[in-house]
Amino acid sequence: MEFYTMLEFDIFTKNWAYIFMGVAVITMLGWWLFLTGQDEE
Amino acid sequence: MNRRKFLGAMGVAGLGVAGAEKVLAAEDGVTGASVKDVKGLPDSYAVLFDVTRCIGCRQCEDACNYEQHLPEPDVDFFDTGVFQQIRRTDWKTYTVVNQYDDKPPGAGDLYRKIQCMHCLEPACAHSCFVKAFAKRHDGAVTYDPNVCVGCRYCMMACPFNIPAYEYHIALDPLVTKCTFCEHRLKDDREPACVEICPTGAMYFSTREEVLKEARVRVVNNPDKYQSHIYGEHEMGGTNWIYISGVPFEDVGMRMDLGTRAAGDYTSGALGGVPLIASFWPVLLVGAYAISKRREKIAKEERDSFVSQIIAEAGPEAGRRLAERLSRSETLDKAAIEEEVRKALNEAAAKTEREDH
Amino acid sequence: MSNHNHHDTGQSPWITPFNVIAGLIVLMGIYLTYLRFTGGLAAVTNLDDYYPWGIWISFDLLCGVALAAGGYTTAAACYIFGIKKYHAAVRPAVLTAFLGYALVVFALHYDVGQPWRLAYPIFVQQGTTSVLFEVGLCVFLYLTVLFLEWLPAPLEWLKLKRVRNIVIKLTLVLTVFGVILSTMHQSSLGALYLILPSKMHPLWFSSHLPIYFFVSSMFAGLSMVIFESTLSHRYYHNKMDKEHLEGTPHVTFGFAKAAAWIMAGYFFIKLFGVVLNDNWGYLPTFYGFIFSLEMLGFVALPAFLYAKGVRDKNVKLIKWTAVLAVFGIIFNRFNVSLVAYNYHLPSELKYFPALAEIGVTIFVVTVGLILFKLISTRMPIFYEHPDFKGSH
Numbered sequence: 001m002e003f004y005t006m007l008e009f010d011i012f013t014k015n016w017a018y019i020f021m022g023v024a025v026i027t028m029l030g031w032w033l034f035l036t037g038q039d040e041e
Numbered sequence: 042m043n044r045r046k047f048l049g050a051m052g053v054a055g056l057g058v059a060g061a062e063k064v065l066a067a068e069d070g071v072t073g074a075s076v077k078d079v080k081g082l083p084d085s086y087a088v089l090f091d092v093t094r095c096i097g098c099r100q101c102e103d104a105c106n107y108e109q110h111l112p113e114p115d116v117d118f119f120d121t122g123v124f125q126q127i128r129r130t131d132w133k134t135y136t137v138v139n140q141y142d143d144k145p146p147g148a149g150d151l152y153r154k155i156q157c158m159h160c161l162e163p164a165c166a167h168s169c170f171v172k173a174f175a176k177r178h179d180g181a182v183t184y185d186p187n188v189c190v191g192c193r194y195c196m197m198a199c200p201f202n203i204p205a206y207e208y209h210i211a212l213d214p215l216v217t218k219c220t221f222c223e224h225r226l227k228d229d230r231e232p233a234c235v236e237i238c239p240t241g242a243m244y245f246s247t248r249e250e251v252l253k254e255a256r257v258r259v260v261n262n263p264d265k266y267q268s269h270i271y272g273e274h275e276m277g278g279t280n281w282i283y284i285s286g287v288p289f290e291d292v293g294m295r296m297d298l299g300t301r302a303a304g305d306y307t308s309g310a311l312g313g314v315p316l317i318a319s320f321w322p323v324l325l326v327g328a329y330a331i332s333k334r335r336e337k338i339a340k341e342e343r344d345s346f347v348s349q350i351i352a353e354a355g356p357e358a359g360r361r362l363a364e365r366l367s368r369s370e371t372l373d374k375a376a377i378e379e380e381v382r383k384a385l386n387e388a389a390a391k392t393e394r395e396d397h
Numbered sequence: 398m399s400n401h402n403h404h405d406t407g408q409s410p411w412i413t414p415f416n417v418i419a420g421l422i423v424l425m426g427i428y429l430t431y432l433r434f435t436g437g438l439a440a441v442t443n444l445d446d447y448y449p450w451g452i453w454i455s456f457d458l459l460c461g462v463a464l465a466a467g468g469y470t471t472a473a474a475c476y477i478f479g480i481k482k483y484h485a486a487v488r489p490a491v492l493t494a495f496l497g498y499a500l501v502v503f504a505l506h507y508d509v510g511q512p513w514r515l516a517y518p519i520f521v522q523q524g525t526t527s528v529l530f531e532v533g534l535c536v537f538l539y540l541t542v543l544f545l546e547w548l549p550a551p552l553e554w555l556k557l558k559r560v561r562n563i564v565i566k567l568t569l570v571l572t573v574f575g576v577i578l579s580t581m582h583q584s585s586l587g588a589l590y591l592i593l594p595s596k597m598h599p600l601w602f603s604s605h606l607p608i609y610f611f612v613s614s615m616f617a618g619l620s621m622v623i624f625e626s627t628l629s630h631r632y633y634h635n636k637m638d639k640e641h642l643e644g645t646p647h648v649t650f651g652f653a654k655a656a657a658w659i660m661a662g663y664f665f666i667k668l669f670g671v672v673l674n675d676n677w678g679y680l681p682t683f684y685g686f687i688f689s690l691e692m693l694g695f696v697a698l699p700a701f702l703y704a705k706g707v708r709d710k711n712v713k714l715i716k717w718t719a720v721l722a723v724f725g726i727i728f729n730r731f732n733v734s735l736v737a738y739n740y741h742l743p744s745e746l747k748y749f750p751a752l753a754e755i756g757v758t759i760f761v762v763t764v765g766l767i768l769f770k771l772i773s774t775r776m777p778i779f780y781e782h783p784d785f786k787g788s789h
Binding site for chain 3: 129130131164166167168169170171172173188189190191192193194196197198200202204205206207208209210211212213214215295297298299303304306307309310311313314317318321322325326328329332333335336
Binding site for chain 1: 078079080081082161162163166167172176178277302304305308311314315318319322323326
């Protein structure tokens with residue numbers, strides 16, 4: 001990517017940051033279920 | 042700064058976009074960005090406003106009103122009565138000329154024109170949650186009325202108090218501000234206010250050329266000008282540049298704004314947001330797991346005591362004890378032992394009574 | 398307490414002081430709504446180009462969100478940290494938070510210029526560089542979470558057992574997600590002011606503003622739960638079951654202790670704002686007086702009174718301290734958003750809310766009270782539904 005202003009840089013990076021935040025939260029949930037899936041009650 | 046640079050490097054390297062021109066931030070006057078890989082806008086259009094040349098004729102206000110199809114002014118543009126008070130931009134005025142007291146007295150009145158400074162890194166654009174503002178590569182900071190929600194955070198954010206609002210409109214009020222005559226910039230023409238100025242108080246060119254011209258005037262006339270070029274670095278730099286013969290505070294310009302772009306102040310906080318999103322689950326679910334585990338251990342201890350009681354004092358005492366324990370909130374060992382002792386005593390007393 | 402029972406005995410007449418006053422306020426609200434959407438913001442507010450944000454932001458948004466923090470603090474204490482004694486307090490706290498956030502969004506419809514575009518930042522064009530985008534997204538998501546956390550109450554009321562049991566299974570996930578979202582937007586409300594350093598008085602401006610807002614939201618929420626439980630016990634005592642009544646002292650003392658502890662930490666992080674920015678010189682000024690009043694009168698004092706109340710087992714003192722702490726939060730949010738903001742402007746350019754503006758805020762709060770009354774007198778809020786006892 002080419003950035004002419006910091007604003008352009010921020011828009012680009014923050015867009016991805018929000019997408020990956022969603023990915024992170026959902027992955028963490030799935031990961032916890034996987035991690036504890038074989039636990040005995 | 043290190044963190045930003047690191048993030049910048051990550052952004053570029055991670056996406057495999059090499060070769061972004063390295064421009065040192067804020068040192069060459071073309072960018073207010075603190076990220077290294079930002080090119081800046083040296084070829085963007087800019088205007089130099091020379092306070093020493095403005096005579097307060099207000100023709101620029103008139104030209105702006107005509108060019109932008111703004112409503113009739115409350116007071117005629119030839120009326121100098123408006124100078125009695127300091128005015129600001131509002132919904133029907135994109136630019137204003139104010140009069141300031143002559144200093145020293147007798148040196149002649151001072152005038153300064155206000156309009157959008159067209160920041161290199163605009164606070165309004167950075168703060169807008171629908172991206173209604175854009176910084177165009179020709180220098181103009183523009184506004185898209187089709188998405189504006191009317192939250193007015195841009196007005197909060199602007200360090201120059203430029204954006205205004207149509208508070209009197211019931212259903213579709215908009216933010217208003219100087220457009221740098223973007224329709225004219227597209228044809229490489231100067232803004233209407235610059236064109237009409239009879240004293241040449243405004244000089245229109247690329248930002249690089251404008252800064253050069255400002256330096257030439259200041260360096261060649263050290264007695265006439267303050268040795269500061271306003272807008273070169275203020276709030277990360279602007280596309281409207283001012284030079285003045287008197288201290289800038291005397292013509293209503295704040296000298297304490299600093300050189301950091303507005304967006305730079307929030308990047309730290311916004312950078313913390315993904316951290317919360319990704320690490321809070323670790324801490325919170327961790328705390329949950331610990332409390333669950335503690336509960337489990339307490340339950341196991343309780344159960345083992347209960348079975349001990351059943352063995353020693355019979356099933357009835359065990360049942361009553363288990364019931365009482367399950368109602369109890371205190372699961373620590375001392376309390377359990379206390380309950381056990383009580384139950385044992387009761388059982389012993391009961392056996393004694395039955396024996397007699 | 399028993400002499401208050403006649404308020405809610407079912408056959409209570411329509412003409413009660415509450416209904417009359419609330420009815421009049423609602424009528425006023427409808428009239429002000431008409432004025433707002435026919436005459437524009439200028440018809441009902443004193444907002445101008447220097448003050449684009451008035452009390453609808455200071456009180457309805459900033460205070461509203463902070464005081465609704467009881468939802469995430471109570472749910473976290475009960476479900477994440479496993480303090481089961483607080484279980485009975487969760488439902489009233491979640492209901493309050495849900496109504497609180499719903500009313501924040503309702504109030505914003507008056508404040509923004511084009512309210513039908515309120516969802517634009519989420520669905521049309523995302524201004525991700527804006528702190529306000531982060532606030533908007535989190536409030537939207539958290540309102541959804543709070544709705545789901547509250548949902549078991551109406552589902553039990555409607556006897557929809559199967560759906561209710563599915564929603565109950567989500568409790569932990571919702572609680573964790575709720576705390577994440579709350580951390581993010583409670584702090585971001587403070588971060589809103591980071592972009593305008595030149596307009597903020599240095600005593601209230603700090604790069605730690607988001608941390609101040611988040612930490613203060615914790616004891617704001619705790620204090621609000623204590624304060625509310627005082628009111629609820631006064632008017633809904635007969636609605637409460639044994640678990641609720643027995644749990645209340647645990648909540649009062651436990652929350653007061655937690656609030657006192659957090660406030661002490663808050664006092665010091667605020668103090669470091671003065672230390673790190675060398676703001677000592679501002680203290681002997683008018684703004685310094687306001688700042689000191691906030692710090693000593695509305696943080697240090699309630700912290701101490703909470704501690705005293707906990708040590709002396711003095712419920713009454715704790716309840717009054719909760720009122721003081723709630724006022725302290727309101728004082729702080731107003732100081733940041735109206736006193737510190739534009740501190741350099743001459744006094745004739747400063748803002749003071751219009752009567753109609755205050756009227757709309759009173760209307761919004763009243764709508765909240767009416768909804769709380771309607772819901773809590775019908776649905777299982779202060780008691781466990783007999784069909785679902787112990788199944789949480």
